[in-house]
Amino acid sequence: MVSTVGPSRRGFLKSAAxxxxxxxxxxxxxxxxxxxxxxPFEARLVALLRRRDSAAEIGRAYLRSGDEPxxxxxxxxxxxxxxxxxxGEAAARDPLRLRRALALRTRRDFAEGRTVxxxxxxxxxxxxxxxxIASLI
Amino acid sequence: xxLDARNVDRDVLDADLCIVGAGAAGIALAREFVARPVxxxxxxxxxxxxxxQTQFLADGDSVGLYYGPLVAARxxxxxxxxxxWGAYCRPLKPWDLEPRPGVPHSGWPIxxxxxxxxxPPALDVCGIPRNEFDVRHWRERSPYERFPLEGDLFEDTVxxxxxxxxxxxxGKAYRRDLEMARNVxxxxxxxxxxxxxxxxxxxxxxARVACLSGKRFAVEAQHFVLATGGIENARLLLLxxxxxxxxxxxxxxxxxxxxxxxxxxxxxxYQPSESGVPIDFYKxxxxxxxxxxxxxxxRDEVKTREELVDVQLRLVPVHDPAWTEALDSAGVRSAKRxxxxxxxxxxxxxxDTHVPNVIGDLDDFxxxxxxxxxxxxxxxxxxxxxxxxxxxxxxxDSRVRLGDRQDALGQPRVQVDWRLDxxxxxxxxxxxxxxxxxxxxxxxxxxxxxxxxxxxxxxTKLRGGWHHMGTTRMSDDATTGxxxxxxxxxxxxxxxxxxxxxxxxxxxxxxTLTLVALALRLAxxxxxxxxx
Numbered sequence: 001m002v003s004t005v006g007p008s009r010r011g012f013l014k015s016a017a018x019x020x021x022x023x024x025x026x027x028x029x030x031x032x033x034x035x036x037x038x039x040p041f042e043a044r045l046v047a048l049l050r051r052r053d054s055a056a057e058i059g060r061a062y063l064r065s066g067d068e069p070x071x072x073x074x075x076x077x078x079x080x081x082x083x084x085x086x087x088g089e090a091a092a093r094d095p096l097r098l099r100r101a102l103a104l105r106t107r108r109d110f111a112e113g114r115t116v117x118x119x120x121x122x123x124x125x126x127x128x129x130x131x132x133i134a135s136l137i
Numbered sequence: 138x139x140l141d142a143r144n145v146d147r148d149v150l151d152a153d154l155c156i157v158g159a160g161a162a163g164i165a166l167a168r169e170f171v172a173r174p175v176x177x178x179x180x181x182x183x184x185x186x187x188x189x190q191t192q193f194l195a196d197g198d199s200v201g202l203y204y205g206p207l208v209a210a211r212x213x214x215x216x217x218x219x220x221x222w223g224a225y226c227r228p229l230k231p232w233d234l235e236p237r238p239g240v241p242h243s244g245w246p247i248x249x250x251x252x253x254x255x256x257p258p259a260l261d262v263c264g265i266p267r268n269e270f271d272v273r274h275w276r277e278r279s280p281y282e283r284f285p286l287e288g289d290l291f292e293d294t295v296x297x298x299x300x301x302x303x304x305x306x307x308g309k310a311y312r313r314d315l316e317m318a319r320n321v322x323x324x325x326x327x328x329x330x331x332x333x334x335x336x337x338x339x340x341x342x343x344a345r346v347a348c349l350s351g352k353r354f355a356v357e358a359q360h361f362v363l364a365t366g367g368i369e370n371a372r373l374l375l376l377x378x379x380x381x382x383x384x385x386x387x388x389x390x391x392x393x394x395x396x397x398x399x400x401x402x403x404x405x406x407y408q409p410s411e412s413g414v415p416i417d418f419y420k421x422x423x424x425x426x427x428x429x430x431x432x433x434x435x436r437d438e439v440k441t442r443e444e445l446v447d448v449q450l451r452l453v454p455v456h457d458p459a460w461t462e463a464l465d466s467a468g469v470r471s472a473k474r475x476x477x478x479x480x481x482x483x484x485x486x487x488x489d490t491h492v493p494n495v496i497g498d499l500d501d502f503x504x505x506x507x508x509x510x511x512x513x514x515x516x517x518x519x520x521x522x523x524x525x526x527x528x529x530x531x532x533x534d535s536r537v538r539l540g541d542r543q544d545a546l547g548q549p550r551v552q553v554d555w556r557l558d559x560x561x562x563x564x565x566x567x568x569x570x571x572x573x574x575x576x577x578x579x580x581x582x583x584x585x586x587x588x589x590x591x592x593x594x595x596x597t598k599l600r601g602g603w604h605h606m607g608t609t610r611m612s613d614d615a616t617t618g619x620x621x622x623x624x625x626x627x628x629x630x631x632x633x634x635x636x637x638x639x640x641x642x643x644x645x646x647x648x649t650l651t652l653v654a655l656a657l658r659l660a661x662x663x664x665x666x667x668x669x
Contacts, residue, residue, distance in 0.1 A: 103580075110577035120585040122573035 041087035042076040046134045048099055059131030062118045068129065072136040075129040079105075082126060102126060139316045142180075142327035143350045152178035152322070153667065155344055155358035157329045157373070158365035160217020161649050162635035162656040164307045164315070165262050166362060169660035171318040175667055178356050179315070180327040180346060182365075183214030185308065190349055194328065194544050195369070197551035201535070202599060204398075204555045210603055211366045215325060216308020218366070218603070219649075224299035225430065226265050227646035228256050228654070232437040233528075234642075239444025240560065242395065242531035243642050246613040246622040252654055255661075259654035264304030265297050267427050275431070278424050282415040284433070284452065287579055290571050291433045294449065296646065298421060298428040326350075328546060331377040332361065332632065338380040341632045347546050360663060364635040364656070367396070367605025371537045371638060372551045374609065374619075374626075386609070386626040389616050393537040393608050396555060397529040397643055398601035403587055405523035405569040407452065410582040413513040416452045416521060432526075434645065435568055446560060447528035448568030449645035457517040463505045468498020523572065523584070525565050526602070528645050530558035537608050555601070559592035566590070604648050606637040623662045624655065635659055 083105040109124030159181035196208035236244030272293040299305035330345040343355040371393040375384035433450040471491035478485040540552035573584035612618020615627035637648040
């Protein structure tokens, strides 16, 4: 049966509403954080999230499953590898292009069955890692 | 003619054809013999209207998965359960009749082509105006867009609903046909106690009948058809123990086994990525004078590849709480009441209360209009409940048997032991997992699966559809089925079964249309036999 451990259903619904965060973010919001000195790749990934708190809540639940070590750098590297991104290159510094690459990878995860189940929610492996990073940094 | 069995003044009545049960199957069958040179006796347990004493004969015990009150599972009155059915109709698909890999006991002994010619007249009997179940036809004409789930895993499937309830109630729709028929005697308040067979046990010679008033008599006929529903058909065969203590047609311990339902339960929560996602195509709505309802179903190739039973998903929107709250305000409720009264051509008598309510809650009207507009001309959806309906795996341990309690006629009541197979749970879970993947792949949102990973776990909020099927299943082999492909009980030359109890598998569509089609097919077979 559905576990009652972890975020409440209401919390998850709120979180889930942000699951389309990558697709829904507006360019202006994405560009907002890019003027300062270049943050690490993990931070750039998390900056894409519209509702970081909600994402982190899901991320914590994902990490509790034990499927992935709680290592933000390793997960960021895995995301970059799967999405075909080189963290140092220009594309990875451009939030719009980064967002597009992650959205594409996320959809491809679903198509290929690379999904995880977090408190019942079926998420792409890539987005689960992204949310887990949000809970760690 | 319509007759009250309590007034029968003979011990034995004669007929060419005796049909037991005046529900959808029995009435459809009897109508086929109106004005033919055949004397028909149609026995019905109830009267023209419901009465508690007769209805209580349907009571029994549920000893497996919870199966609601059996007393309400079937109506014992003229017209049977069509007196309150939902009137949804959908034919089986060719795939439904095929033997399928990984699905034990699947496969009908007849092909879809054998059944297909009987669907158009069955639609007519059921009151469905158009023989059209191609979803493309309805998509083109419906005012609503379909859910944009692209890909090759799911497809839309359409049911039609009888638009005029008066036609759906067989007792009302066909009473006059049978009342006026000189060759058909409908005996009301006549309960079958048992069938008696000849000394060889190969022919039914008479049906023993009792009224709750104490009256008893028999009907002798050349041919008998049992058409009392998926639970009662099995019970009455099991009660006919004169020749074989195990019951009639039960040489291989099959009568009552393979009881199937259409299990249904909430299986997922779908959170759309935007509130205006189109799902209205899946609600009951009118299109060109017909009433349709669509579902998402797994494509046949997917079910075959993954070795699953049929899975159907229904999308039910849950509106934004702000919308629901505004709709429930005193002002909006008052406005609705005023509008209803005005529509009926009357002025509300309590206007003094309602007008201040409306004025006081004007902000609610404003917020409703705003939400409607922001959502592209519809109520905002908070999330969507996904309800699954399954084709149940044929399971010999899911069964109907005689219980210990007795009814008012001194007969054992029924005991229903409804059980699911692990394949049912696996199919349900796989169905929503695939839906979740497709929703994600299409960028339509995310899905929370409510089902456990463990196939042995019970399904939460499990219900049936009051569809009783499989208990006298059809097979060409007497060791694997109770009736043959003509619905004749294997071991008896002149006893037939009509109704969904003969279904070996059931798809996910509602059974009434198919059981009526099978009854018409049986009528054609009997006409041929009786003209010998």
